[in-house]
Amino acid sequence: MAEALVSIALEQLASFIHQQATEGISLLVGAKQEVEKLQSNFRAIQAVLADAEIRQVKENAVRDWLDKLKDVSYDIDDVLDELNTKFLKLQIKRAEHASKPLKKVCSVVLHYLVGKPLLMRCKIVINIKYLGRKLDIVVEERERFHFRPIAEGSKEVERQITTSAIDLEEVRGRDNDKNSLVDLLLSQSSQQQVLPIISIVGMGGIGKTTLARLAFNDDKVNTHFDKKIWVCVSEPFNELRVAKAILESLTSSPSQLVELETVMQKIGRQIERKKFLLVLDDVWTENYENWENLKRTLKCGSLESRILVTTRKEIVANVIGTTKIISLGVLSEDECWSLFSQLAIFEATNKEFEEIGKKIVKKCKGLPLAVKTLGSLLHFKRKFEEWENVLNSEIWELEVVEERIFPPLLFSYYDLSSILKKCFSYCAIFPKDYVIWKDELIKLWMAQGYLKSKANKDMELVGEEYFENLAMRSLFQDFKRSEYDGSIIGCKMHDIVHDLVQFLSKNECFAIEVESGASPQSDISYERVRHLYARSSSSIPRSILNPKKLHSFVVERAYFYETDLSRYFEQLTCLRTLNLCNCYGFYKIPKGIKYLVHLRYLKLNWNDDIETLPEVLCDLYNLQTLDVTDCGKLRKLPQGIGKLVNLRHLLIGGTRSLRYIPKGVERLSCLKTLNKFVINGDYDDGNKACTSLDSLKNLKLGPSLELELVNVRDSNALKLANFQSTNNLLHLTLSFRIQCKERRGNEENVMIIEALQPPPNLEKLRIEYFEGKSMSFDWMIDGKYKKSG
Known part of the structure; x- marks a missing residue:
């Protein structure tokens, strides 16, 4: 991992020097020498990193040294990325004022070359010198390990197999084990008084989960049980999380419940007098009390039900009351x-x-x-x-x-x-x-x-x-x-494999699930965590956040107050990735998001209370992905969206309340994905909304697009699309939305849809809410498109 971070830092240093020369902005005396010294030190370290990566597994001192190197690499990347963002902002400002009088253009450039930018450059130079000293220490410490240069791993893999x-599924030597396990799952006993628990026990990597999956998907097992549930338990054991996973599997829908007793009651009602198969994969806990509530609830089901457990420890199988142990041997x-x-x-x-x-x-x-x-x-x-x-x-x-x-x-x-x-x-x-x-x-x-x-x-x-x-x-x-x-x-x-990747990235990447009232793990050095996944039925503990260091913050189903979000945005200023998926408690994105200048990935999907996005979001010039999928109440996108010059993926599918697409989307020349486009016939203000497909004609989009036509009365809105040159578009959905009282005639609807000329490589066409009677248009070739209305 350190190898990649060093490579990224070297790229940023090269970009910094290039930008400085291109923009003609000189730094303070000695700054260039500091940057060149950083480059030299990183190259010297890069030559021996392969040996350090190998030795870290058995030498804690080497591992500590690599941690220090990664810290410096991250910090340098942050400083230089901030400066490169300033250069990008300057370029955008210049472009915006290109059509204005020369005097105004000069004043803008002067503002960025003097004033605040001078203070900014001083600050960055100070940071570079400080980080240079930290890297000097890392270079000096390297000498005591006597690393040797090793050629880096393979660059490419020959693609000779599909x-x-x-x-x-490569399975060898498990036929007998599978047959025996299926027999146990299907066997019946007239004197059976307890719910049978079967445990597969064996060392890691021996095939316990594979064997359980073979039985779980067996045809006879599928027809025998009314309900089948698969839950990965893993560490640390959390009773509420396991119970919610069982409930969600039974109901096929997410649960926002936070009380264990309520979850257990719902499970009981779902399985009452039913034959179920519950697989608990990768169980570690040796605490008998962890199972009491669950086992009591599972008694609501039929005694012909079965519980199948996989674990690396026989003591775990005994603790949970196993009635039959399958000790899995090696091949x-x-x-x-x-x-x-x-x-x-x-x-x-x-x-x-x-x-x-x-x-x-x-x-x-x-x-x-x-x-x-x-x-x-x-x-x-x-x-x-x-x-x-x-x-x-x-x-x-x-x-x-x-x-x-x-x-x-x-x-x-x-x-x-x-x-x-x-x-x-x-x-x-x-x-x-x-x-x-x-x-x-x-x-x-x-x-x-x-x-x-x-x-x-x-x-x-x-x-x-x-x-x-x-x-x-x-x-x-x-x-x-x-x-x-x-x-x-x-x-x-x-x-x-997950154990390996966690071992290699310990204290750098971390996933945590926090339930209401629970304390975070105490053995984790959170101040070093750079990439964090968190899932919680309540709020995220502030103690697990490293305000000035975090690069990824991926959250699912947590509760946020808007004041908390504002505080997070002010502190998590190094974020590249922010995912607030299916969260609740807030109705808008605070304006403080403007502080996340490094942000490349913003995902807000399944937040059904968000109605608008703040205009300052369009100042995040590095943004590559904006995902608001299934934000059902979102009414509009920011008007300045055309300023997001690096945006590659705009995902807005499922935004059923979205009224229009703002003007300026045609300037997003990097855009690869736009999965929905809205033309609203009630919006005549050309300075505010896109009123035709003309905005898309120069964009290379694909592979899917939903075209929503709201009260469109003029077929000219479709004629300018030039879709026939869009080779990457494979799936097209035409969705008609009628929001006015007046009813249009069949002839008018047919004229509107007839104006569309789909791209030549289109594989699937879906037409929704079409009021016209005719479904045969000049551009349709029999058998070419899959049509549904």
Whole structure:
């Protein structure tokens, strides 16, 4: 991770020097030398970071040194990003005044070159010198570790196997275990007096969750039980969270309840006299009292119900009252070899590779996850020496964190390039068993500066390649696929992989779930946390926030007072990512959001009370993603939205109250996604609202767009779209909204929709609320579009 941070810092330093030369703004005496010294120090450190990354696993002193390096790297990135933002603001101001008299233009430029900017430059130079001294200390401390230069991990992965092949569930040697488990789940006893609890016990990575999933999805099990529930328990155990997860699975809807007793009562009513299967995956707690309320509630169901538990500890199985333990053993060497050879896919006739491959498999000690990870890694290694290096590596000698499973995972981690290490490590921000949506993850990576456009590829495509790279190495699993085209849209991480990523990013990325009245974990150094995920049934404790350091603040379902939000915005000034998803307690976004000058990603979806967004939001010139999906009461977007020159994704689907799109959206030349556009025939003020599709004709949008037509009376509003040149648009929804009392005739409606000329690559067309009788238009070719009305 430190490697990527150093790379980002070096990029910022180069950008700083370039901007200074481009804008002709000179800093104070000695500043350039300070910047060049920072560059020199970072390059010297960069050369030995690969060795430091390896040694941190077994040397705490090295780990502490890397923490200090990361702190300085983050701080330098903040200082330089602030300055680059000032340069961007200057460019925008110049562009705004380009059409004004020269005298006014000069006064604007002079204001930014003298006045406050001079004070700003003094402040930044002071910060650079201070951080330079901190980096000097880190460089001096480096000497005592005697690091050696090591070549960085692979830059690219050969894309020789499809992602779908990686997604196949690779299972070996578990047929008997599965059949036995299914028999236990379906068995009945006339003398049964207690609810049976079956526990699968085994070491991490041995396949407990895989076995449970095989049984959970078995056809006979599906037809036998009335209800099936899957809950990932993990650590730390939280009784209310587990109960709410069970309730949400039963009702298929989120719960805002905060009282445990109320949740238990609702669970009882849902399962009363029903046969249910409850899977509690990855259980750790040894406290018997944690289970009492839950077990009492579950007795409401039929005695033919079953509870299935997976755990690494037999004592846990005994504490929760297990009636049958399945001790899961390791795979045989033949089964491991079968799995490994399928994934590694080397020349079967090459005896040298087969011989060394079997030696590597033997070191995996029969653990399926270890075999799968190394098989996926060695698929991309075609030289005998590379396989030999894996076999003889000192990584096998490490005794770290998780019994015999981390060394194989570390091989895959160390083989990554520095930026892929950072992308992978960032996933520690998500809790265990979290569904990671691919598009959202790519936007989060982009917000942190991990993705750069290259070789005529947009950042989003680079992110796609990074995601596929990690998936091919078996670092992601449980893929979610699109119902439309089968492409991967989401995934999870194996709990052991999640343990690894948490170990590597300890005190840097952190996920916490806080229930009402509970105290945060005391073993976490919150002042060093840079990326935080928090989920709470109440408010977020201020003690877990690092006001001046946090780069990511991802919140789900928490309660915020508007005064609290204002205070957060004034303090969390380094944020790149802010996600306030499905939160409640506030009705507007405070104007203090203007302080988040570094912000790239703002997600406010499912906040149904927000009606407007503050105009100052348009001063966040770095913003790349604005997501207000399903904010049902949102009536309008800020008028100055055209100033968001770096905006790439404007997600406004499900905003049923949105009245119009402001003028200026046509200036968003970076825009890649605009999933909804509104033309309102009642808005005639061209200075306020977009009144035709002309605003979209120069934007390269895709892949989906909802076009909402509100009281549109003039077909000319559609004729200017030039949709036929929009090759990226694949799915189009036409939604007619009639908000006036007058009824239009069928002929007028047909004329309006006839004016539209869809793009040539359109694959799916949906027409909603159309009042006309005719559904056959000149531009429709039979069988080309999927139509629904």
